[in-house]
Amino acid sequence: MISYEHFILDNGLKVYVHQDNSTPFAAVNIVYNVGSRDEEEHKTGFAHLFEHLMFGGSKNIPSYDTPLQKVGGENNAFTSPDITNYYITLPAVNLETAFWLESDRMMALSFDQKVLDVQQKVVIEEFKQRYLNQPYGDVWLKLRPLAYKTHPYKWATIGKEISHIENAVMDDVRGFFYNHYLPNNANLVVAGNVTVEQVKQLCKKWFEPIPAGNVVKKNLPIEGIQTASRFLETEAEVPLDAIYKVYHTQGRHDKGFNATDLVSDILGRSKSSRLYKLVMENQIFNSVNAYVTASLDPGLMVIQGNLNQGVSIEEGDAAIQDVLDDFLKNPVSEEELTKVKNQAESTLVFSEVELLNRAMNLAFAANAGNVEYANQESSRIQAVTTDEIAQYATKTLTKDNCSTMYYRAKK
Structure with missing residues (x-):
């Protein structure tokens, strides 16, 4: 706290x-x-x-x-x-x-x-x-x-x-x-x-002598629900082919955000994550991970990976989809959920050792409209259930909600 x-x-x-x-x-x-x-x-x-x-x-x-x-x-x-x-x-x-x-x-x-x-x-x-x-x-x-x-x-x-x-x-x-x-x-x-x-x-x-001003009222356009998959292919002089898949998610303080964030952790946070097996066991990717952008307005879950030499982007894309299909089909165990919860909470706790991080956390929460957000993060993480993981994974990881970019290395 x-x-x-x-x-x-x-x-x-x-x-x-x-x-x-x-x-x-x-x-x-x-x-x-x-x-x-x-x-x-x-x-x-x-x-x-x-x-x-x-x-x-x-x-x-x-x-x-x-x-x-x-x-x-x-x-x-x-x-x-x-x-x-x-x-x-x-x-x-x-x-x-x-x-x-x-x-x-x-x-x-x-x-x-x-x-x-x-x-x-x-x-x-x-x-x-x-x-x-x-x-x-x-x-x-x-x-x-x-x-x-x-x-x-x-x-x-x-x-x-x-x-x-x-x-x-x-x-x-x-x-x-x-x-x-x-x-x-x-x-x-x-x-x-x-x-x-x-x-x-x-x-x-x-500070008090500085006069208040007329703050511009925010009237930001709302992004509509994505109803069909999107695709882009590009190339550049880069070391390895890469793939990026992004899915629309909740805003940072919206209902379901912490569950979706933990979904990304289960998929690609650590060496024991689902996607990491494609690096170590199948050797399809040189590196692969998943995370959420955590923006105030509805953001994105990102899955990105660099392919090993000799592996096509199409193979990598199919391998990621196999992992996602398996994830959606088979419920997450309490043990796996507890592990990623503990990882998330330890990151939070260690970050707050630094004085500046505590100051920033208060500032960001206050800016978002409720300074108590800074002290609620731990309880929100621990409150996520396996049912919520399944619910928000199913809601997020649909093909119609996905935008995919193939980033090819110039030969």
């Missing part, structure tokens, strides 16, 4: 304090309720571009990293389809430095054309290196629009195409900032060797 206390500032910023006096450090995590799903289809990649711009200086602080490094702090950020997350870890005695830095860029980001020019080049280079010039790097650029036809999950966080980043202008940047980077569109978690009263005073000093 992650203990916390909660209060809301007059400007709508929601604040959570997790006190842990066993450490000399503090973590400050701010999650903004904006991700790539909030972009327009002809202007994608903005949430990720903005993550970069937030480190380009603000009104009173031209260099974000320098003062933080002077007090022994570290920082980073990441963007997903659902959120943009910023975090700092530093000695707790220097906590106010984090408040000063984060509040200044929330209040008054530096809209400097030189910074925009530089960060556009950085993001474009990242797009090329990680997605276009890396083996299998473009998989999700192709898989997302295959699986999603309506919902903005159909483009990757990096963006749909490079030109959207190249064509970004300062007016676009200002508009994005004032629509989304608002105190009443954010959740702040402060964790570590701090007190609630200390955090309240720092919040009143640094």
